[in-house]
Amino acid sequence: MIRKYIPDALTLMNAFCGSVATVFAFQGRYPLAAGFIVLAAVFDFFDGFAARLLHAGSEIGKELDSLSDLISFGMAPSAMVYSFLQLHLQESVLGAEHWTWLSFAVFIMVAASALRLARFNLDPRQTSDFIGLPTPANAIFWAFGILGFQQDNRVDPLWILAGVLVFSWLLNCALPMFSLKFKHFHWKGNELRYLFLAGILPILGLLGLRGLAICILWYIILCTIAWRYRSRHSLS
Numbered sequence: 001m002i003r004k005y006i007p008d009a010l011t012l013m014n015a016f017c018g019s020v021a022t023v024f025a026f027q028g029r030y031p032l033a034a035g036f037i038v039l040a041a042v043f044d045f046f047d048g049f050a051a052r053l054l055h056a057g058s059e060i061g062k063e064l065d066s067l068s069d070l071i072s073f074g075m076a077p078s079a080m081v082y083s084f085l086q087l088h089l090q091e092s093v094l095g096a097e098h099w100t101w102l103s104f105a106v107f108i109m110v111a112a113s114a115l116r117l118a119r120f121n122l123d124p125r126q127t128s129d130f131i132g133l134p135t136p137a138n139a140i141f142w143a144f145g146i147l148g149f150q151q152d153n154r155v156d157p158l159w160i161l162a163g164v165l166v167f168s169w170l171l172n173c174a175l176p177m178f179s180l181k182f183k184h185f186h187w188k189g190n191e192l193r194y195l196f197l198a199g200i201l202p203i204l205g206l207l208g209l210r211g212l213a214i215c216i217l218w219y220i221i222l223c224t225i226a227w228r229y230r231s232r233h234s235l236s
Helices: 002-026 030-054 059-088 096-122 135-149 157-172 191-235
Strands: none
Touching: 002 030, 002 059, 030 059, 030 135, 059 096, 059 135, 059 157, 096 135, 096 157, 135 157, 135 191
């Protein structure tokens, strides 16, 4: 039956969009690269939705999903950061030649994304929520962060590299992070989701789509606050 192939076809479109985003990233066409990363995230959402709706989930689908995510949410955003550093920030105190080699460090994020996806596939605790930053959230932060950095020539390249290391750690840390999937629409059980949505509306209203990077920071802050709150109450 054709319907059993629909989820896998959507997953492969995720990989296709991620590949196109990577090409645009290396060309320095960042709005297009960011757009294709978002499109990949849309396909990533709907492949799981389609698999559940059509009862067409499969083991090969799980493997395809991780491989596609590594391209779209690991390689593509890393390529954007690398290209941005090469094209715009070679006037570094380190000098262009040294900076060229140092900027390869951004691909640590690809390795961190691969580790995060492999751990996710084997971790039964991550069926409804996450442990560590999801790769699509990391990709959206960097895709739209780069669009924002384009408008600020004062950004220190070393700070960007430091951010890459921090986010590579966040991908694999033990911080519990909520999913945006609603099982119901009552307040109880969805408090963090509604607080997140309430926060992103003014951010997007003020900054437009470039504010999506700030929205990811808001997501991380909310998850951190919730984790500390639960930790304190579990000890009391």
